[in-house]
Amino acid sequence: MTMVAIPLAASAQDKVEASLGADVVSGYVWRGQDLGNAAVQPSASVSYKGFSLGVWGSYGIVDSDDTKELDFTASWSSGGFTVSVTDYWFSGIEGCDRYFLYDAHRTAHVFEANVGYDFGKCSVNWYTNFAGSDYRPDGKRAYSSYIEVAVPFKLGGLQWHSAVGAVPFKSSSTYCDAAGNPVDGFAVTNVTLGVNHDIKITEHFSLPVFASVTANPNSQKMYLTFGLSL
Numbered sequence: 001m002t003m004v005a006i007p008l009a010a011s012a013q014d015k016v017e018a019s020l021g022a023d024v025v026s027g028y029v030w031r032g033q034d035l036g037n038a039a040v041q042p043s044a045s046v047s048y049k050g051f052s053l054g055v056w057g058s059y060g061i062v063d064s065d066d067t068k069e070l071d072f073t074a075s076w077s078s079g080g081f082t083v084s085v086t087d088y089w090f091s092g093i094e095g096c097d098r099y100f101l102y103d104a105h106r107t108a109h110v111f112e113a114n115v116g117y118d119f120g121k122c123s124v125n126w127y128t129n130f131a132g133s134d135y136r137p138d139g140k141r142a143y144s145s146y147i148e149v150a151v152p153f154k155l156g157g158l159q160w161h162s163a164v165g166a167v168p169f170k171s172s173s174t175y176c177d178a179a180g181n182p183v184d185g186f187a188v189t190n191v192t193l194g195v196n197h198d199i200k201i202t203e204h205f206s207l208p209v210f211a212s213v214t215a216n217p218n219s220q221k222m223y224l225t226f227g228l229s230l
Helices: none
Strands: 019-026 028-030 033-036 039-048 053-059 068-078 079-088 108-119 123-131 143-154 158-167 187-202 204-215 220-230
Touching: 033 053
Parallel strands: none
Antiparallel strands: 019 039, 019 220, 028 033, 039 053, 053 068, 068 079, 079 108, 108 123, 123 143, 143 158, 158 187, 187 204, 204 220
16 A cells, blocks of 8 residues: 555445455655655455444554554445545654553644545545644644545556645645645645556466555655555
């Protein structure tokens, strides 16, 4: 996985479905932000009739100082419409590294709401932080937000995806510019082109691999990441 996402095209199933997996990535790039080096990113979810509960994490496998992340997401989907709430937690934040610390100005949690729609040819998602550690330098709550348009397509026998994402207004340090300062207004932070491919190992087993090129025009950064799914 190169970004945290909730599947939009979910139909209401009549039985409980569960999934378990992990990705191994060469670098952790999220919405155009560099969040660390090579990592393993496990995930699990359970869903029923459009409702889903999922957990996702990221743990550095090269640099022990990389931030560890643990996220829980609750979502509901109907047709192409999806709403969700995610609790992000990050280690390594000085003075607030305890998981069960929820004091707004000291917590390492960030709570984000998402609303999106999958039109088939493209999907649109809006994300906003509404609680937790999301403040501007002046101490006011930032309500840091991000909007993304994604388009999947097939080319050369492979499945591709493209995405353009932007921060619509002044942000907290969730989204930063080239100098590491919080975004001060509208800024395009993510332009991604990715491809997925299943490498056939045996007649009954294939290894899913993926690669993405991501540019962040706002911070003047560019990344190439590669990963495989287990």
